[in-house]
Amino acid sequence: MALFRKLKITIFMLRLMESIQFMKKAPIRIRNVFIVLALGLIPAIACQFFTQEPVDRYIHIRNFRYGKDPAVIRCNRGDRLHLTFSSDDTGHSFFLEEFDIDVKVSPAVEEVTVFSTRDPSDKPIITKELTITAEHPGLLNYLISKSQYRCHVWCGPMHAFEQGKLIILPNTLLCFSLGSLLGVFMIFLLGIFRRSAGDPVSPDDPSNWRDLLKRNKLLKKLVQSRWPQILLMFFALTLIYIVIMTSIFGTKMSGRNIGVLLMWAVWLFLIIVVMTPLGGRVWCTICPLPIFGDLIQRGSLFTPRTGKTRGYNNKFFGLSLPWPQRLDNNWLRIIVFLTLATFSTTMVASPRVSGLVILMLLLLPTLMAGIFELRAFCRYVCPVHAFVGPFAGMSTLALRNRSQEVCDKCKAHYCEKGNAHGWACPYGINVGEMKESDKCGLCLECIRSCTYDNVSLFKRPFASERKIGSMSDAWLSIAIFTIAIIYSILYLGHWPEIREYINILDKKNWDLFGIYTATLWSMVLFFVPGLFFLLARAGQAFSSVKLRTREIFLSYSGSLLPFSLLLWMAFVLPMLFVNITFVIQSASDPFGWGWDFFGTANTPWHQFMPRYIPWIQALLIVLGLNLSLRNILRSWREKELKPLQQLWLSLPFALFLMGVSVGLLLFFTN
Numbered sequence: 049m050a051l052f053r054k055l056k057i058t059i060f061m062l063r064l065m066e067s068i069q070f071m072k073k074a075p076i077r078i079r080n081v082f083i084v085l086a087l088g089l090i091p092a093i094a095c096q097f098f099t100q101e102p103v104d105r106y107i108h109i110r111n112f113r114y115g116k117d118p119a120v121i122r123c124n125r126g127d128r129l130h131l132t133f134s135s136d137d138t139g140h141s142f143f144l145e146e147f148d149i150d151v152k153v154s155p156a157v158e159e160v161t162v163f164s165t166r167d168p169s170d171k172p173i174i175t176k177e178l179t180i181t182a183e184h185p186g187l188l189n190y191l192i193s194k195s196q197y198r199c200h201v202w203c204g205p206m207h208a209f210e211q212g213k214l215i216i217l218p219n220t221l222l223c224f225s226l227g228s229l230l231g232v233f234m235i236f237l238l239g240i241f242r243r244s245a246g247d248p249v250s251p252d253d254p255s256n257w258r259d260l261l262k263r264n265k266l267l268k269k270l271v272q273s274r275w276p277q278i279l280l281m282f283f284a285l286t287l288i289y290i291v292i293m294t295s296i297f298g299t300k301m302s303g304r305n306i307g308v309l310l311m312w313a314v315w316l317f318l319i320i321v322v323m324t325p326l327g328g329r330v331w332c333t334i335c336p337l338p339i340f341g342d343l344i345q346r347g348s349l350f351t352p353r354t355g356k357t358r359g360y361n362n363k364f365f366g367l368s369l370p371w372p373q374r375l376d377n378n379w380l381r382i383i384v385f386l387t388l389a390t391f392s393t394t395m396v397a398s399p400r401v402s403g404l405v406i407l408m409l410l411l412l413p414t415l416m417a418g419i420f421e422l423r424a425f426c427r428y429v430c431p432v433h434a435f436v437g438p439f440a441g442m443s444t445l446a447l448r449n450r451s452q453e454v455c456d457k458c459k460a461h462y463c464e465k466g467n468a469h470g471w472a473c474p475y476g477i478n479v480g481e482m483k484e485s486d487k488c489g490l491c492l493e494c495i496r497s498c499t500y501d502n503v504s505l506f507k508r509p510f511a512s513e514r515k516i517g518s519m520s521d522a523w524l525s526i527a528i529f530t531i532a533i534i535y536s537i538l539y540l541g542h543w544p545e546i547r548e549y550i551n552i553l554d555k556k557n558w559d560l561f562g563i564y565t566a567t568l569w570s571m572v573l574f575f576v577p578g579l580f581f582l583l584a585r586a587g588q589a590f591s592s593v594k595l596r597t598r599e600i601f602l603s604y605s606g607s608l609l610p611f612s613l614l615l616w617m618a619f620v621l622p623m624l625f626v627n628i629t630f631v632i633q634s635a636s637d638p639f640g641w642g643w644d645f646f647g648t649a650n651t652p653w654h655q656f657m658p659r660y661i662p663w664i665q666a667l668l669i670v671l672g673l674n675l676s677l678r679n680i681l682r683s684w685r686e687k688e689l690k691p692l693q694q695l696w697l698s699l700p701f702a703l704f705l706m707g708v709s710v711g712l713l714l715f716f717t718n
């Protein structure tokens with residue numbers, strides 16, 4: 049039977065090779081997909097020939113706050129795993145949904161109670177040893193190699209991070225994704241020597257984008273009226289209010305607190321996976337944080353007041369003091385973002401801290417609005433802007449002018465200065481000069497104020513913007529990338545020792561936390577940007593191109609953004625997928641006080657597609673690498689560099705990113 053299966057696999061591989069001839073004539077994009085798939089499939093299929101005979105393995109699993117030992121169980125497909133358990137401190141569980149087991153473990157008791165995850169009301173089995181066979185049903189047996197085991201008994205504030213992984217060999221996903229990575233690198237090399245000096249349709253030229261308001265009259269009406277926007281803002285404000293109240297006054301169990309779940313599972317997922325890639329800073333369009341500040345400054349939610357305030361054509365209240373010139377950059381935002389990043393675990397694990405921070409984020413813009421110029425908080429302080437700003441260029445939505453000529457002739461600059469139809473741009477932008485999307489908060493006022501109807505929303509290809517204007521923008525891009533890697537290791541990793549460094553809640557590890565903070569800040573602010581600077585120097589030296597290191601450094605940082613965004617997606621995916629049931633539970637019992645509004649408070653824990661999470665994560669990494677390598681080449685093509693110059697200039701960046709991708713694939717799939 050096994051021989052027959054292997055024969056079928058061989059025939060499939062031969063057919064695959066046959067079709068290579070055919071693919072030579074296919075369009076470039078299809079050919080690229082084929083190369084990546086073929087290079088992924090070959091090792092993925094080949095590794096099936098290296099299976100071992102199933103054996104019996106006897107494994108004792110020690111549970112403790114906040115980890116499992118062993119944190120990784122490796123076995124061969126079909127192995128019988130004889131599992132025994134113990135707990136060092138309090139009650140824990142060994143929750144492995146793919147194998148339908150939730151093993152409740154109590155300290156000083158050898159026997160464990162095994163529940164079915166499919167139906168926890170089934171009669172549990174009480175046993176000293178649990179035996180499972182390391183295999184999945186049907187075709188999944190060949191595709192699924194990684195499963196995550198977790199704890200389903202609240203054992204302390206960091207309980208959510210208690211996890212380990214079961215790896216079943218051969219690891220098809222690892223082989224497939226490493227092969228695909230090679231394919232992406234090959235496409236990158238082939239791309240350098242492709243004949244065309246540029247893409248036939250330049251993706252970053254607005255004249256090639258689709259004007260969304262030109263034909264869609266309904267959308268235009270919705271954008272021009274303030275009603276939909278304000279309704280959505282108030283809806284978001286209500287949610288923030290719920291988040292603050294439930295976080296501060298609700299249960300201290302994060303997984304049962306709707307405030308924490310809405311904030312760190314739902315909102316984070318929506319903003320990273322949906323809103324930013326599709327709509328850039330569209331969150332800012334409906335963000336409730338500046339709502340009270342706007343009200344103080346404008347004195348009205350709807351009709352713009354005409355008048356004169358510091359060169360604007362609108363009347364604004366408050367002191368309207370100019371923001372200090374020295375702070376007119378990203379640095380303050382980076383510091384705020386980094387500070388919140390440092391305490392992120394504390395915020396996630398302690399609902400009260402989380403609620404207080406959000407409350408502060410609501411109060412600060414209101415306070416600043418009375419003192420400083422328009423939306424000073426948004427422009428210079430907001431940590432969300434620090435994140436969505438750089439990624440706004442990746443989005444498929446952008447606000448731009450329809451005709452540059454019209455803007456050039458315009459003397460009134462209503463988009464920037466405002467008029468009776470639209471408020472002055474709260475971000476100080478003149479649309480005629482706008483080339484990048486990061487600074488625009490998509491407040492839509494300029495669409496309302498432009499009397500020539502020359503401002504619109506455009507649909508464009510994903511990840512088409514890649515220019516980075518200043519060193520502080522570059523630093524921000526590198527900071528976001530570095531934090532994504534550090535977060536992945538901290539929160540998704542199976543190393544409980546590392547998490548000791550962030551546990552200032554119940555273990556009060558302040559000394560280790562000091563080391564963690566110093567490491568995080570120095571990595572983000574010095575070491576990784578320093579490394580990028582060295583890479584830029586290397587690229588410059590290899591290629592002998594007359595470009596300044598600064599220019600290469602900026603190009604590298606700009607091209608890093610697609611990879612960072614997709615890495616953030618890979619990071620945030622399990623946050624929602626794993627916790628989706630807890631969101632449903634907590635919707636019925638938002639404070640964790642024993643209510644049951646919708647009858648869902650006791651829904652059994654089920655993760656969403658747990659088997660497929662590593663596959664999606666691996667695909668995101670491969671795709672991110674592809675987009676970043678594509679963008680770096682586009683940067684050089686734009687400067688009309690020769691292929692060999694492009695190659696040498698890109699090589700340090702490409703090799704670095706390949707190395708990081710290999711590390712991340714090993715991390716996510718193995």
Ligand code: SF4
Nearest residue numbers: 332335337426430432
């Ligand atoms: S910059 Fe920050 S506070 Fe301002 S609208 Fe955007 S997310 Fe909200």
Ligand code: SF4
Nearest residue numbers: 473488489491492494
């Ligand atoms: S007024 Fe226009 S350019 Fe300024 S932030 Fe709003 S949408 Fe962007």
